Amino acid sequence: MFHREGQTIILTTFFLVITAVLVSQFYLDITWLRWAIQIIAVLILVLILQFFRNPKRVPVKSFDEVLAPVDGKVVVIEEVEDPEYFKDKRIQVSIFMSPVNVHVTRYPVSGSIKYSKYHPGKYLVAWHPKSSLENERTTVVVNTPKFGDILYRQIAGAMARRIVNYAEEGQSVQQGDDAGFIKFGSRVDLLLPLNAAIAVKLDQKVVGAKTCIATVINKMDDER
Structure with missing residues (x-):
């Protein structure tokens, strides 16, 4: 589950990552550079997803x-x-x-x-x-x-x-x-x-x- 405050950033990052992967795959002939761009793009997406995660917490409520x-x-x-x-x-x-x-x-x-x-x-x-x-x-x-x-x-x-x-x-x-x-x-x-x-x-x-x-x-x- 991800926090609602991250929805726009997550969607934008996902779009940019997909674009970077596709462009590098079809338009870059240098293998190591293509792989580097794709790996970095995916890592950025993972970091964004990790930052905006929103784990469900059910506290044991206490007035004390x-x-x-x-x-x-x-x-x-x-x-x-x-x-x-x-x-x-x-x-x-x-x-x-x-x-x-x-x-x-x-x-x-x-x-x-x-x-x-x-x-x-x-x-x-x-x-x-x-x-x-x-x-x-x-x-x-x-x-x-x-x-x-x-x-x-x-x-x-x-x-x-x-x-x-x-x-x-x-x-x-x-x-x-x-x-x-x-x-x-x-x-x-x-x-x-x-x-x-x-x-x-x-x-x-x-x-x-x-x-x-x-x-x-x-x-x-x-x-x-």
Whole structure:
């Protein structure tokens, strides 16, 4: 299964590959060059198909867990000051996606979209410390009935030039559902309450809609 955001690119690439193969087959007399063009063309198609793959994920939905919104590697776990929405301190967990990772963004929690905003910006490498605030990005806040607001941020990397975000304010969403797509290398930040119990470690590989990033202590339980 392939993501809908890749349909145009996949069809265009498929057409160009078929054209390159046919032209090289019938109009090139140099055998090694003909084979080289055909092999490179097929490899490009395979890479495009691999990048836009969209494996079906059926999460075990839990109001007690924040699931990974994307596939990738955990590169940041730290306390930060959020200047955009919360205006206070949160725990940031950042997941870096290489070009070989699945790039579908999935909702980490169930709830209603309280905030969704696109920010144009730079294209620093996704692991750069300033990429969270200076790169092209979208910020989405999901309000959960049990734990309050959970923020995730899609961040374009040096190769990415387009972020797709499906979240609309007022919309009800389900944990694990398709929330968007980031084309090529990129990163997603999660901003969690300070009382969140982080369940992952630095450099750990995570799977979107499968890996538990954190459990959040119920405010009522925390007060007891």
